[in-house]
Amino acid sequence: MTTKETIELFDKYVIANYSRLPRVIVKGQGCYCYDSDGKEILDMFPGWAVSGIGHCHPKVVEAIRKQAGELLHIDNTFYSEPQGKLAKLLSERAFGGKCFFCNSGAEANEAALKLARLYTSQEKYKFITAEGSFHGRTFATVAATAQPKYHEGFLPLLPGFLYVPFNDVGALKAAFSDEVAAVLVEAIQGEGGINIATKEYLEAIRELCDVNGAVMILDEVQTGAGRTGKWFAYQHFGVEPDIMTMAKALGGGVAIGAMMAKEEIASSLVPGKHASTFGGNALACAAAVATIEAIEQEKLLENAVELGEYAKDKLNQLKEKHSIIDHVRGIGLMIGVQLKGPGSDIVDKCLENGLRINCTNETVLRFMPPMIVNKSQIDKAIDILDSVLSEG
Ligand SMILES: *Cc1c(COP(=O)(O)O)cnc(C)c1O
Numbered sequence: 001m002t003t004k005e006t007i008e009l010f011d012k013y014v015i016a017n018y019s020r021l022p023r024v025i026v027k028g029q030g031c032y033c034y035d036s037d038g039k040e041i042l043d044m045f046p047g048w049a050v051s052g053i054g055h056c057h058p059k060v061v062e063a064i065r066k067q068a069g070e071l072l073h074i075d076n077t078f079y080s081e082p083q084g085k086l087a088k089l090l091s092e093r094a095f096g097g098k099c100f101f102c103n104s105g106a107e108a109n110e111a112a113l114k115l116a117r118l119y120t121s122q123e124k125y126k127f128i129t130a131e132g133s134f135h136g137r138t139f140a141t142v143a144a145t146a147q148p149k150y151h152e153g154f155l156p157l158l159p160g161f162l163y164v165p166f167n168d169v170g171a172l173k174a175a176f177s178d179e180v181a182a183v184l185v186e187a188i189q190g191e192g193g194i195n196i197a198t199k200e201y202l203e204a205i206r207e208l209c210d211v212n213g214a215v216m217i218l219d220e221v222q223t224g225a226g227r228t229g230k231w232f233a234y235q236h237f238g239v240e241p242d243i244m245t246m247a248k249a250l251g252g253g254v255a256i257g258a259m260m261a262k263e264e265i266a267s268s269l270v271p272g273k274h275a276s277t278f279g280g281n282a283l284a285c286a287a288a289v290a291t292i293e294a295i296e297q298e299k300l301l302e303n304a305v306e307l308g309e310y311a312k313d314k315l316n317q318l319k320e321k322h323s324i325i326d327h328v329r330g331i332g333l334m335i336g337v338q339l340k341g342p343g344s345d346i347v348d349k350c351l352e353n354g355l356r357i358n359c360t361n362e363t364v365l366r367f368m369p370p371m372i373v374n375k376s377q378i379d380k381a382i383d384i385l386d387s388v389l390s391e392g
Contacts, residue, residue, distance in 0.1 A: 001036075002036070003022075003024050003035070007024070011235070021351065023037075023039075024036040024037045025041075028043070028047075028055025029055055029056055029268075029369070030056075030372060031044075031046070031054055031055075031191055031369065031370055031372065032055070032234075033356075041116075041351070041354055041355070041356050042354055042355045042356065042377060042381055042384070043055065043356045043370070044356055044357050044367050044368065044369045044373075045356050045368050046356075046370050048248075049248045049368050050248050050251075051252070051253050052225055052226065052227055052248070052252070052371055053226075053249070053252055053291060053295060053300060053371050054370035054372045054373075055253065055370075057253075059291075059293065059297075060253060060254075060287050060290045060291055060294065063196070063286045064286065064287050064288060066286070067286035067287075068283060071282045072281070072282060072283050073278070073281040073282060075277065076280060077100050077281065079087035079198070079280075080280070080281045080285075081274035082285035082286040082289055083101060083281075083282070083285045085285070085289050086099070086101075086285040086288050086289050086292075087101075088100040089289060089292045090258065091260065092258055092315075093292070094231065094232055095240050095241070095260070095262065096263075097243075097244070097266060098261060098262040099258050099259065100259045100266075100269065100274070100279070101257070101279040101280030101285070102255045102256075102259070102278075103255050103257050103276065103278050103284070104135055104136070104137025104251065104255065105134070105135075105219075105221035105246075105247035105248060105257055106138045106224075106257075107136075107138070107247075107276060108142045108221065108247050108258055108259045109135045109136050109140075109141045109143060109144065109184070109221070110136075110138055111245075111269075111276075112184070112217045112259050112261075113141075113144065113266060114273070115188065115243060115259070115261055115265065115269055115274070116182035116217060117181050117200070118268040118269065119215060119265045119268040120181045120215060123178055124178070124181040124214065125160045126160045126162055126180045126181060127160055127161050127162070127180070127181060127182050127183070127184055128147055128164060128165075128175050128176070128180055128183045129144045129145070129146045129161060129164075129185065130163070130185050130186075130189070131146045131147070131163055131383065132146065132147065132189050132193065132195055133145055133146050133166070133186060133189060133192060134186075134189070134190060134192060134337060135184060135219055135221075136221075139154070139157070139158055140158050142157070142203075143158040144161060146170075147163075147192070162180075166185075166189065166195055166197070167198050169200060169201060169204040172201075172205065173208065174370045176208050177212070178212055178213070180212055180214045181214060182209075182214055182215040182216070182243075183205050183209055183214060183215075183216055183217065184219060185217075185219065186218070186233075187218060187220070187223055187233035187234050188203065188222075188331060188334055190221075190223065190366075191222075191360055193336055193338075193360055193364040194330050194334060194335065194336025194360075194364060195327055196329060196330075196331065197237070198382065199238070199239070202234070202237045202239040203237075203239055203276075204237075206240075212320040215265065216241045216242050217241060217243040217244070217245070218232075218234050218241035218243070218245070220232050220233060220244050220245045221245055221246060221247045221248050221257075222248055222334070223245045224244075224248070224249070224250065225249040225292075225295075225305060226295050226301050226371055227249060227334050228308075228334050229301055229302075229304040229305035229331065229333070232244065236331060242261065243260065243261045243265060244259070244261075244263055244274075245257070245258070245260075248260075250291065251284050251291060252286045252287050252288065252290050254284050254287035254288070255284060255304070256285070256288050258281075258288075285288055287337075288317065294364070295371065298372070300371040303371055303372070303373070303378070304332040304333045304371045305332055307375070308330065308332040308334075310333070310375060311335055311369070311378050311382075312330065312335060314378060315328045315335065315367070315382065318382065318386055321386070321389075322386075322389040322390075324339050324340050324341060324389065325337055325338070326338040326340050330357050330367075333367075333368060333369050335367040336365065336366055336367075337365040337366075337367065338363065338364070339364065341363065343359035343362065343364065343365050344358060344362075346365065346389065347359045347365065349388040349391070350384055350388050353384045353387065353388060355380075355381050355385065357381070357385070367381075371383070
């Protein structure tokens with residue numbers, strides 16, 4: 001099929017709820033993807049943070065092939081090995097909780113919100129979330145997402161959500177009451193512009209939840225699975241949540257979502273209260289197991305720390321040269337370049353020059369290279385960005 005023919009199929013048959021670039025991607029490998037015209041793209045935002053260990057990682061592809069030959073899916077009426085293995089690997093790398101599996105980040109957050117309601121008393125129906133957050137697009141998670149632009153057209157929202165400014169301990173205290181079931185936050189806001197929580201803020205959430213009998217939920221959908229150089233972002237802050245949600249990079253490119261809860265809380269989720277038909281299917285779980293093993297075998301957490309520092313240094317050097325850059329922030333390979341003006345034209349021009357990055361919250365360039373990235377690939381990305389910024 002030609003590029004034009006594929007795009008025509010979309011125009012005729014696919015709902016136009018995304019603004020798409022006029023390119024058809026036909027292949028992905030490591031830090032690169034390729035379009036139908038044979039153009040190579042250095043992908044520093046692979047799969048919107050899904051391909052965290054690069055496109056088509058050989059260990060993940062191999063695990064999928066093997067699992068596909070044995071069992072693709074069996075419903076949760078039965079036990080299956082990959083789901084059990086994955087739950088163990090995740091539990092051991094986090095806070096020793098138990099897992100529920102689903103298929104996306106929004107679903108993982110839905111599960112977390114429902115569990116918080118079940119575990120706390122029924123008078124507790126309020127949730128506190130932070131301005132600038134992003135938690136998904138389902139009705140509950142869009143209500144949790146404290147950004148008005150995502151609410152337009154969907155009012156009235158599910159009631160009970162209280163929005164507070166991010167990193168504002170005073171506002172958090174003022175919003176708290178014994179009606180609050182949970183606080184749901186990201187340790188680093190992704191869509192909101194790579195905004196990093198302060199240690200004091202996460203500690204205050206922990207303490208207020210404990211004092212008020214509420215549950216602390218961390219949304220690690222974007223920050224988890226090693227992206228920040230630790231398995232989960234909360235591990236940088238020394239504050240442990242009661243419930244954590246994961247998705248995006250967890251499956252190495254395959255759709256999967258997960259919620260982990262401390263055992264005492266998890267035990268509220270009894271048969272009949274929540275479920276997902278595809279959740280925990282053998283194929284997705286085998287892919288996630290292979291992703292975790294690859295991260296360990298190839299020392300990709302260490303690489304994320306080292307290359308994250310390298311990339312931030314290089315971006316800071318660009319800042320000296322280009323006054324449009326205000327500052328650079330991030331942890332590990334989750335990096336934002338705060339601009340003094342809009343960034344979408346810069347992102348478009350980078351793509352024309354063979355580099356994919358992203359712009360979020362209008363003025364933040366988002367760099368989230370795969371954890372397998374090396375120095376020369378970072379250098380190349382910086383060179384392209386440098387030349388685009390030099391054009392003005
Ligand atoms: C992407 C994202 C979600 C939603 O995940 P989906 O898989 O698109 O439902 C939720 N929370 C955060 C922090 C995200 O980045």
